[in-house]
Amino acid sequence: MDRLPTIEDVARAAQVSRQTVSNVLNTPAIVKPATRKRVETAIRKLDYRPHASARRLRMRKSSTIAIRLDPMTNGISGALLDRFLHALTEQADARGIRILLFTAADPVAEIEQIRKLRAGADVDAFVLTATFHGDPRTEWLVQNNVPFVTFGRPWGANDMNNPAHLWVDVDGFSGMREATINLIDRGSSRIGFIGWPSPSGTGDDRRRGWQEAIQERLDLGEGDLTALNVSIEDRLEDARDAVVALLEGDARIDGLVCASDTLALGAMIAAASIGRNDLPIIGFDNSPVGQAIGLSSVDQSLGEVAAGALELLLGETGGDLIHRDGAAGDIRHCLITPHLVIRQPLRLLAPDAE
Numbered sequence: 001m002d003r004l005p006t007i008e009d010v011a012r013a014a015q016v017s018r019q020t021v022s023n024v025l026n027t028p029a030i031v032k033p034a035t036r037k038r039v040e041t042a043i044r045k046l047d048y049r050p051h052a053s054a055r056r057l058r059m060r061k062s063s064t065i066a067i068r069l070d071p072m073t074n075g076i077s078g079a080l081l082d083r084f085l086h087a088l089t090e091q092a093d094a095r096g097i098r099i100l101l102f103t104a105a106d107p108v109a110e111i112e113q114i115r116k117l118r119a120g121a122d123v124d125a126f127v128l129t130a131t132f133h134g135d136p137r138t139e140w141l142v143q144n145n146v147p148f149v150t151f152g153r154p155w156g157a158n159d160m161n162n163p164a165h166l167w168v169d170v171d172g173f174s175g176m177r178e179a180t181i182n183l184i185d186r187g188s189s190r191i192g193f194i195g196w197p198s199p200s201g202t203g204d205d206r207r208r209g210w211q212e213a214i215q216e217r218l219d220l221g222e223g224d225l226t227a228l229n230v231s232i233e234d235r236l237e238d239a240r241d242a243v244v245a246l247l248e249g250d251a252r253i254d255g256l257v258c259a260s261d262t263l264a265l266g267a268m269i270a271a272a273s274i275g276r277n278d279l280p281i282i283g284f285d286n287s288p289v290g291q292a293i294g295l296s297s298v299d300q301s302l303g304e305v306a307a308g309a310l311e312l313l314l315g316e317t318g319g320d321l322i323h324r325d326g327a328a329g330d331i332r333h334c335l336i337t338p339h340l341v342i343r344q345p346l347r348l349l350a351p352d353a354e
Helices: 007-014 018-026 033-046 052-059 076-094 107-119 136-143 172-185 201-217 222-228 236-249 261-273 288-292 302-314
Strands: 064-068 098-102 125-129 148-151 166-170 191-195 229-231 255-258 281-284 296-299 333-336 339-341
Touching: 007 018, 007 033, 018 033, 064 076, 064 107, 076 098, 076 125, 076 302, 098 107, 107 136, 125 136, 136 148, 148 302, 166 302, 172 191, 172 201, 172 255, 172 281, 172 296, 172 339, 191 201, 191 222, 191 236, 191 261, 201 222, 222 229, 229 236, 236 261, 255 261, 261 281, 261 288, 302 333
Parallel strands: 064 098, 064 125, 125 148, 148 166, 166 333, 191 229, 191 255, 255 281, 281 296
Antiparallel strands: 296 339
16 A cells, blocks of 8 residues: 655655645745645645644644533433534534543533543533533633533523623524414414423523414413413423313313423323314424424524534634634624424324223
8 A cells, every 4th residue: 555645745746845834734824825835736636634633732732622422311302412413523523623522420520521621631622511590610611711612591690791601502482483473373373382390591481482472463361371381391291291181171272382392292192182183283303203203393403503603613614713802793602593394293093092
């Protein structure tokens, strides 16, 4: 097998010094255009590939972004993070950036893992998921000047616009509002919301979208809104039981929107069990299970979320961290607009009567 070309081979082909080739690779702006073009031509002809590890060591950068791999969840929407990780890894690779996965049992353990990775100069920046009010991870990262971006807003925190806290999130308010208006446009006039208990930044945001659409388009009072609002944990069986009780208590309900596909599937099972297979139901997350059974759902556009996270850290193109000074117009966060996917649901069979 022929040996791989070296930087010396490129220098000889371009009739320049080894240092000039290195300058073209690392600091091209200082090289005269004609010389730079000659070196770049030699690189292409020889198909030269710089030694990535040596280059990272020389430039004191790892070209690596780390993200915690959360424990597998049981919910139907549990694959959401997997889809985000796939999009993030694919897009990072196109920029010459590696994604490093690590595990941690809780936020405190995650901080310790981050500390170790930074101490070993193994990681340039971090992506955090599952943010929450008073999140100690973001506070530690900001205090220690560690570059990071979160998938999720700093709900209720004081650093919503802190230039040191970059974040990208999905606009659950607009997604749920669109879902509710879709049902209204299709003829529904009494639409229930199946969501999570408050306080929940994400859940409350989605609930507000439903409520605003109802108040804008339907003549329902506060009493109706309270009666139509169900708060439960994100478990299929809890949703099934709660929706059976809701529908049996109010036969006028003619549509449901749900904060997740897990809750929506539980609602579908509940509706089928009491002979309401025709009840229109919309979920949130566009999960693989939801797609398989024809569930209408709000898609979070995770490819756009991944692109937004990388752009906040690295700029529109390239693989180098950018430094933000908080100047006017400096982009510090990115709110992605999701889109509604309408499907014809499979007809679920009611369980056999006992």
